[in-house]
Amino acid sequence: MKLTLNGQAFEADGPLTVQDLLRRIGREGVPCAVEVNQSLVPHRQRAERTLGEGDRIEVVTLVGGG
Amino acid sequence: MTATFTPTIVPAIPPLQVGSFTLRSRLVVGTGKYRDLEQTREAIEASGADAVTVAVRRERLFDAQGRSLLDALPLDRLTVLPNTAGCFSADDAVRVARLGRDLLEQLGNPGSRWVKLEVLGDKATLLPDPQGTLEATRELVKDGFEVLVYSSDDAILARRLRDAGATSVMPAGSPIGSGRGVANPEAIAILLQVLKDPTHGGQPGFPVIVDAGVGTPSDVTIAMELGADGVLLNTGIAHAADPVRMAHAMRLACASGWLGARSGRIPRKLLGSASSPWNGTFVHIPGE
Numbered sequence: 001m002k003l004t005l006n007g008q009a010f011e012a013d014g015p016l017t018v019q020d021l022l023r024r025i026g027r028e029g030v031p032c033a034v035e036v037n038q039s040l041v042p043h044r045q046r047a048e049r050t051l052g053e054g055d056r057i058e059v060v061t062l063v064g065g066g
Numbered sequence: 067m068t069a070t071f072t073p074t075i076v077p078a079i080p081p082l083q084v085g086s087f088t089l090r091s092r093l094v095v096g097t098g099k100y101r102d103l104e105q106t107r108e109a110i111e112a113s114g115a116d117a118v119t120v121a122v123r124r125e126r127l128f129d130a131q132g133r134s135l136l137d138a139l140p141l142d143r144l145t146v147l148p149n150t151a152g153c154f155s156a157d158d159a160v161r162v163a164r165l166g167r168d169l170l171e172q173l174g175n176p177g178s179r180w181v182k183l184e185v186l187g188d189k190a191t192l193l194p195d196p197q198g199t200l201e202a203t204r205e206l207v208k209d210g211f212e213v214l215v216y217s218s219d220d221a222i223l224a225r226r227l228r229d230a231g232a233t234s235v236m237p238a239g240s241p242i243g244s245g246r247g248v249a250n251p252e253a254i255a256i257l258l259q260v261l262k263d264p265t266h267g268g269q270p271g272f273p274v275i276v277d278a279g280v281g282t283p284s285d286v287t288i289a290m291e292l293g294a295d296g297v298l299l300n301t302g303i304a305h306a307a308d309p310v311r312m313a314h315a316m317r318l319a320c321a322s323g324w325l326g327a328r329s330g331r332i333p334r335k336l337l338g339s340a341s342s343p344w345n346g347t348f349v350h351i352p353g354e
Contacts, residue, residue: 006124031136031172032125033165040164043172058124060165064106064135065121065151066096066242066278066300 004056014053018046021057033060079324082296084273085212085233086179087145089296091115093286093320094147094275096300100309103138109303110139112313117145119182119298121152122166136173146170146177147214150184154195156202159185163206180212180233182277182298192242192278196223200230207231216277219253221260228261228272235261235272236298239289240279243301247285248276251292258293283312283319290323291331 001014005025012021018041022028034041035058041049051057082089095115100106110118120135139146148166153159163181170178183206185198194217206213212233217224219237227235237257240246248254254276262268276289277298286297297320306312344351 027125031169033122033168033172035161035165038161040161040168043168058165060122060169061125062120062135062146062148062166062169063123064097064100065123065149066098066119066298 001051001053003051003054006057006059010057012051014051016051018049018051018057021051022046022059025059027059031061034058035060076321077325079321082273083271084180084214084275084296087117087176087212089117089145091117091317091320092290092296092324093317094119094296094298095303095313095316096298097135097139098300099304103133103135105309106135106304107138107140109309109313110144112310112317113303114317116143117147117177119147119149119300120166121149122162122169141173141175144175146173146175147180147182148177149182150202152186153184154186154188154198156185156198156205159183159198159202160205160209163202163211164209167211180214181206182214182216182236184216193238194218196220199223200226203227203230203232214275219250219257221253221257224257224274225260225267233273234275234295236275236277238278239276239285242278244279245281245302246279247281248288248292249279251288254289254292254294262293280316283315286316286319287323287326290320291327293327296320 001012003010018034036055082092091114093113093115094117095113096119097106150159150162153162167178183202185195185202187193187195203213203215214234214236215227215232216236224235240249258274260266261272261274262270273295275296275298276294280286280299280302289297303309303313
């Protein structure tokens, strides 16, 4: 399954949930927020949200800002 | 031995109520542009701020990981105010606000209830896009956010933002990071009248925070003397040669302006008015 993760191509074997993806990239348990195709996936729904071919995923965090 | 100057106790300055948030400090500071996380933490502490702004950005998934901002900040003592900086449309600002809220919910920080809304017009001026800002305000209010809106110093736009449900309107003193201070004090004064004076349909308790452009402590004081409830700044501290010292100066300037604004300044006069008595002078006075 071809995904786009933070703007870069990412190949993954499906089926895959958002939680699975975060585990695979070492972000499970680390505070972050996830958007799939420009829609927030609330952190409590990560285990239920399955990813599909071509999904564009953003994994974001908080950084210094004004 | 040199005597140390010990100031008398400063009269208590009441906290600032912004929606459901009670801020002990009327100075709100950003966390961007510092040399490192240690300097960020020290400057925030020196500023006395109990609310700090942060930005939402992509995780660096594909390169080395260092300590993050979240490790450096005392999150148990600070309310984090996530911003939508870098957004140029209402839709993108709403996306970023929701991501920030989800992150702060995970951290258990009360800052998940509010957002600093920025919808910018372009990258060069960093001035707000009034129409996009108003649209995003409506959408975020509908979604349950307490919205603190970065705005221009236009009083009529500010009133529209308040009427759209903004929790606070935050007019720019001058463009973000420009260090030019309150470029148009009269526009800020008019905005404050329109939003706060009951004779103009205003509400005295509606919080107005001057956001952006502040370069020096005197800029902070001028904003507060005009009647602003607070000041939000980042670059003025973070890019000073000594950010920690500058953070102390900004904190004191904020208190100074608040006290000055409520002490009844003297009327301006064209000519002088002697402080020492004429009575009892024993020298020649020209013209007498």
